[in-house]
Amino acid sequence: MKTDRSITIIFLFLLVMIPLNFYLIFMVAPTEKVMGEVQRIFYLHISLAVGAFLALTGVFVSSILFLWKKKFIWDTAAYTCAEIGVLMSTLVLTTGSIWARPIWNAWWTWDPRLLTVLILWFIYIGYFLLRGGIADKFKKAQYSAVLGIIGYIDIPVVRYATKWWKSIHPLLTQEGGGLDPVMKNIMFFSMATFILLTIFLFLFRFRLARIEERLEIVKKRMED
Amino acid sequence: MNLIEIRGLKKQYHAKTALNGIDIDIGERDSITVFGPNGAGKTTLLKIISGIMSPTEGNAFYNNKKYSESEMKKEVFYLGHKTSLYNALTVGENMDFICRLFSINHRGESVKNILKEHGLWERRRDPVNELSQGMKRRLALAKGFMTDPKVFILDEPFTGLDLRWRSSILSKIKDIRSQGKTVILSTHLVEEGFELATRVAFLHKGRFLFIKKKEEVKIEEIYGLFDSMGETGK
Amino acid sequence: MRFMGNAAAILRKDILLELRGRESLSLMLFLSLLLLVIFNIALDLDKDSVSSLASGILWVVFAFSGILGMGRTSMAERDEEAYLSIVFSPASPESFYIGKALSNFLFLLIMECFTMLSFVILFDFEKIIGLLPQLLVPLVLGTIGFSLVGTLFSFLTTASKYGEVLLPFLYLPVVVPVILGGVTSMGMVLNGNAGGTWKWIQMLAVFDVLYLAVSLLLFRYLMED
Numbered sequence: 001m002k003t004d005r006s007i008t009i010i011f012l013f014l015l016v017m018i019p020l021n022f023y024l025i026f027m028v029a030p031t032e033k034v035m036g037e038v039q040r041i042f043y044l045h046i047s048l049a050v051g052a053f054l055a056l057t058g059v060f061v062s063s064i065l066f067l068w069k070k071k072f073i074w075d076t077a078a079y080t081c082a083e084i085g086v087l088m089s090t091l092v093l094t095t096g097s098i099w100a101r102p103i104w105n106a107w108w109t110w111d112p113r114l115l116t117v118l119i120l121w122f123i124y125i126g127y128f129l130l131r132g133g134i135a136d137k138f139k140k141a142q143y144s145a146v147l148g149i150i151g152y153i154d155i156p157v158v159r160y161a162t163k164w165w166k167s168i169h170p171l172l173t174q175e176g177g178g179l180d181p182v183m184k185n186i187m188f189f190s191m192a193t194f195i196l197l198t199i200f201l202f203l204f205r206f207r208l209a210r211i212e213e214r215l216e217i218v219k220k221r222m223e224d
Numbered sequence: 225m226n227l228i229e230i231r232g233l234k235k236q237y238h239a240k241t242a243l244n245g246i247d248i249d250i251g252e253r254d255s256i257t258v259f260g261p262n263g264a265g266k267t268t269l270l271k272i273i274s275g276i277m278s279p280t281e282g283n284a285f286y287n288n289k290k291y292s293e294s295e296m297k298k299e300v301f302y303l304g305h306k307t308s309l310y311n312a313l314t315v316g317e318n319m320d321f322i323c324r325l326f327s328i329n330h331r332g333e334s335v336k337n338i339l340k341e342h343g344l345w346e347r348r349r350d351p352v353n354e355l356s357q358g359m360k361r362r363l364a365l366a367k368g369f370m371t372d373p374k375v376f377i378l379d380e381p382f383t384g385l386d387l388r389w390r391s392s393i394l395s396k397i398k399d400i401r402s403q404g405k406t407v408i409l410s411t412h413l414v415e416e417g418f419e420l421a422t423r424v425a426f427l428h429k430g431r432f433l434f435i436k437k438k439e440e441v442k443i444e445e446i447y448g449l450f451d452s453m454g455e456t457g458k
Numbered sequence: 459m460r461f462m463g464n465a466a467a468i469l470r471k472d473i474l475l476e477l478r479g480r481e482s483l484s485l486m487l488f489l490s491l492l493l494l495v496i497f498n499i500a501l502d503l504d505k506d507s508v509s510s511l512a513s514g515i516l517w518v519v520f521a522f523s524g525i526l527g528m529g530r531t532s533m534a535e536r537d538e539e540a541y542l543s544i545v546f547s548p549a550s551p552e553s554f555y556i557g558k559a560l561s562n563f564l565f566l567l568i569m570e571c572f573t574m575l576s577f578v579i580l581f582d583f584e585k586i587i588g589l590l591p592q593l594l595v596p597l598v599l600g601t602i603g604f605s606l607v608g609t610l611f612s613f614l615t616t617a618s619k620y621g622e623v624l625l626p627f628l629y630l631p632v633v634v635p636v637i638l639g640g641v642t643s644m645g646m647v648l649n650g651n652a653g654g655t656w657k658w659i660q661m662l663a664v665f666d667v668l669y670l671a672v673s674l675l676l677f678r679y680l681m682e683d
Contacts, residue, residue: 154631
C-alpha cells in the first residue's frame with residue numbers, strides 16, 4: 001500500500017509538471033535561430049532519451065538482481081522496465097524522425113546517436129521475442145535476464161562504433177554549452193519531468209503486473 | 225549421514241504448482257523409488273534433486289553443502305527421458321568423449337570391459353542412431369558405470385522398452401545397487417521399482433502421499449493407488 | 459590445464475560430429491556460395507564497384523552463414539539432451555562455453571576462408587590474396603567476436619519454442635559493432651588505406667575481451683533448466 005501512496009503523490013506532481021513543461025517548451029523557450037520552431041521537439045526528444053536510458057538501466061540492474069537472488073519480483077521489474085524502455089525509445093526514434101524531416105530534408109538520417117537508439121530498440125524487441133517463446137516461468141526469467149545484461153553492455157560499444165563510423169551531426173554535439181541559459185533551464189526541467197514520468201510509469205506498470213500475476217494464480221486455483 | 229537433503233521444496237511453473245512441500249533425505253547406499261501417475265511431478269522432482277533445475281522455493285544440500293558449492297555435478301549420474309548421447313557419433317566415440325571429460329584413459333581395459341559387459345563392444349564402430357531404443361538406453365547407462373559416480377538418478381529408465389530390454393536394464397540397475405551406489409529412480413512400473421527400492425515414495429499432484437521404508441509398504445498398496453488413479457502400474 | 463583439456467575435448471567432439479554428421483559446416487559453405495551468387499545478381503557487380511563493395515558483401519555473408527552454423531551446433535547439444543553429459547562431469551560450464559566457442563570459431567573461419575576464395579574466383583578479385591596478411595587481423599578478431607556472442611546466444615534461443623529462428627533477431631543487433639569494425643577495416647585494406655584500420659582493430663579487440671568476460675560470467679545460468 002506504500003507504493004500506492006507514492007504512485008498517487010508522483011501522479012499529482014506530474015499533473016502539474018507535464019502541462020507546465022509543454023507551456024515552457026512552446027511559450028517560454030526562445031525560438032532557435034537556425035532551425036526555427038522545429039527545434040522545440042528537442043526538449044522532448046532528449047528527455048525521452050534520458051527516460052529510455054533510465055528504464056534500460058532498470059532492466060540491467062533488475063536482471064543482475066534476478067540472477068543473484070532468484071526472486072521473481074526482479075523479473076517482473078526487469079520486463080516492466082523493458083516495456084517502458086521500448087516505448088520511450090520508439091518515441092525517441094519518432095521525434096528524431098519528425099525533427100529530421102525539415103532539417104535534413106529526409107525522414108531518417110544515419111546519425112550515430114539515432115542509429116544507436118535504433119539498434120538498442122532492436123535488442124529490446126528481441127528481449128520480448130525471447131520471452132514470448134519460453135513457457136517455463138523460471139527459464140523465461142533466467143534467460144531474459146542474461147539478454148537484459150548483454151544488451152545493455154552492448155549500448156556503449158555500439159555508441160562508439162557508430163560514432164566513428166559516421167558523424168554528420170555537428171549541431172547536436174554542442175548541446176548544453178551552446179544553449180542559451182533559458183533554453184538550458186527548460187531542458188533540465190523537461191528532463192526532470194520525464195525522469196519522474198518514467199518512474200511513475202514503472203511503479204504503475206509494476207503494480208499492475210503484480211496484480212496480474214496474483215490473478216493468474218487465483219484463476220488457476222479455481223480451475224483446480 | 226545424509227548425502228542429499230531437500231527441504232521445503234516448491235516448484236512453480238507459470239501458474240501451475242508442480243511440486244509443493246517436498247522434504248526428502250537420501251543417505252548413502254539408499255535406493256529410493258518414486259512412484260506416481262503421469263503428471264505427478266516425478267520428472268521435475270528428479271531434475272531438482274539432480275540440480276539441473278532450480279526450485280522456486282526451498283533448499284537442496286549435497287554433503288551438507290549447498291548444491292552450487294558442492295562437488296555434486298562430478299559425483300552424480302543423471303539419465304532423463306532422453307539419452308544424453310550424440311546420435312551422429314559412434315558408440316566408441318561417445319564413450320571416448322566421456323573418458324576425456326573425466327580424465328579416464330579411453331584406450332584402457334575398463335572401457336573395453338564395460339562395453340563388453342553391456343553387449344556393446346561389437347557395435348562400438350556403429351553410430352548411435354543405428355542402435356535400437358533399448359541399446360541406446362543401455363549405452364547411456366554404461367556411461368554411468370565408467371565414470372563411477374556416487375549417485376545414480378534415473379528418470380523412468382524402463383519407459384518405451386519391451387520386456388526383454390526392461391529386464392536387461394533392471395539387472396544393470398541391480399548391479400549398480402550391489403556396488404553400493406545411491407540410486408534414485410522414478411517409474412510407474414510397480415514390480416520393477418519395488419524390487420530395486422530400499423525406500424518407496426509415492427508422488428501425487430506434487431506432494432508425497434508417503435515416503436516409507438520398503439518393509440513398511442505392501443506392493444498391493446501401490447498397485448491399489450495406481451488403480452485408484454486410473455493407471456495399471458504394469 | 460584441466461580447463462583447457464575439457465574445452466579441447468569438446469572441440470574435438472564437435473569436429474568429429476561435423477565429420478560424421480555434416481550438419482553445420484557444409485550447410486554454412488553452401489549458404490555462403492548461394493549468397494554470393496544472389497549478391498552478384500542483385501548488385502550486378504563489375505570491376506569498379508566490386509572493390510568498394512567487397513568488404514560489405516563478405517561480412518554480410520559471414521554474419522548470415524555464421525548464424526546458420528552456430529544455431530546448428532547448439533541444437534546438436536540440445537537434441538537428446540546430450541549437453542547433460544557435460545553438465546554432469548568435472549568440466550565447468552565455462553570450459554563448456556570455451557569449447558563450443560572454439561569449435562564455432564574454427565567452423566566460422568573455415569567458412570570465411572572458403573567464402574573469400576569463392577569471391578576471388580566468382581568476381582575475379584585477386585587483390586584479396588595479396589592483401590591476406592593485412593586482412594587477417596580484422597578477420598580473426600571479428601570472427602572471435604561473432605563466435606563469442608553466437609555461442610552464448612545460440613544456447614539462449616534453444617530455450618524458446620521458436621528455436622534457431624529467433625537467433626538472428628537477438629544476434630545481429632548485438633554484433634553490429636563487429637560488423638562495422640570488420641567491414642570498415644577490411645574495406646580500408648582493400649582500398650589501399652591500411653593505416654586507418656588501427657582504431658577499428660582496437661575496437662574489435664575491446665569488444666572481444668568484453669564479451670569474453672561477460673559470457674564467462676553468464677553462461678552458467680543457461681545450463682540451469
